[in-house]
Amino acid sequence: AQSVTQLDSQVPVFEEAPVELRCNYSSSVSVYLFWYVQYPNQGLQLLLKYLSGSTLVKGINGFEAEFNKSQTSFHLRKPSVHISDTAEYFCAVSDNQGGKLIFGQGTELSVKP
Amino acid sequence: NAGVTQTPKFRVLKTGQSMTLLCAQDMNHEYMYWYRQDPGMGLRLIHYSVGEGTTAKGEVPDGYNVSRLKKQNFLLGLESAAPSQTSVYFCASSAGSRQHFGDGTRLSIL
Numbered sequence: 538a539q540s541v542t543q544l545d546s547q548v549p550v551f552e553e554a555p556v557e558l559r560c561n562y563s564s565s566v567s568v569y570l571f572w573y574v575q576y577p578n579q580g581l582q583l584l585l586k587y588l589s590g591s592t593l594v595k596g597i598n599g600f601e602a603e604f605n606k607s608q609t610s611f612h613l614r615k616p617s618v619h620i621s622d623t624a625e626y627f628c629a630v631s632d633n634q635g636g637k638l639i640f641g642q643g644t645e646l647s648v649k650p
Numbered sequence: 651n652a653g654v655t656q657t658p659k660f661r662v663l664k665t666g667q668s669m670t671l672l673c674a675q676d677m678n679h680e681y682m683y684w685y686r687q688d689p690g691m692g693l694r695l696i697h698y699s700v701g702e703g704t705t706a707k708g709e710v711p712d713g714y715n716v717s718r719l720k721k722q723n724f725l726l727g728l729e730s731a732a733p734s735q736t737s738v739y740f741c742a743s744s745a746g747s748r749q750h751f752g753d754g755t756r757l758s759i760l
Contacts, residue, residue, distance in 0.1 A: 580751030
């Protein structure tokens with residue numbers, strides 16, 4: 538069975554500082570990994586995804602993530618955050634490219650001026 | 651350019667009442683999903699469909715039923731609502747790896 542653990546429930550950070558949101562997964566089969574963002578009172582939007590190929594994946598809004606198979610991690614990073622990045626971020630895993638997702642518990646990113 | 655539309659956006663029910671949540675997508679996607687979101691638990695899959703006329707159980711299917719009579723619509727039903735079903739419900743659709751989400755339905759069961 539697959540599972541996802543987001544290691545931080547809340548991450549406060551000052552504007553223009555770097556941030557890393559941590560995600561570990563477990564799976565006995567090939568994995569496809571995703572990061573989604575949820576702004577208040579909205580649905581989820583895809584930030585980036587890892588399906589195959591380069592382990593460093595770049596997404597929208599300046600975010601990137603690195604797939605590390607040996608550490609079963611898929612951490613999300615941004616070198617300089619903005620107030621507008623305040624949102625909840627979800628890591629998710631699937632066992633096939635078009636299949637159902639297993640989500641982590643979410644990390645609330647709060648960017649302070 | 652509607653994408654995924656959920657109705658209603660808010661609803662308050664009494665214990666034991668029934669209701670149906672509607673999800674409609676205009677992207678001709680084969681796959682559709684219903685999730686529930688609870689604080690500290692992320693999103694959990696209730697039921698999903700891989701095409702018109704098909705449905706399958708997800709992680710937390712108990713107390714819910716679904717139907718996919720038309721490709722563009724995916725209905726989620728609560729036959730006898732319970733307070734434990736108070737949640738925010740999200741519908742999503744996909745044709746490939748990316749899922750497109752609606753804005754959610756906030757459901758309170760008193």
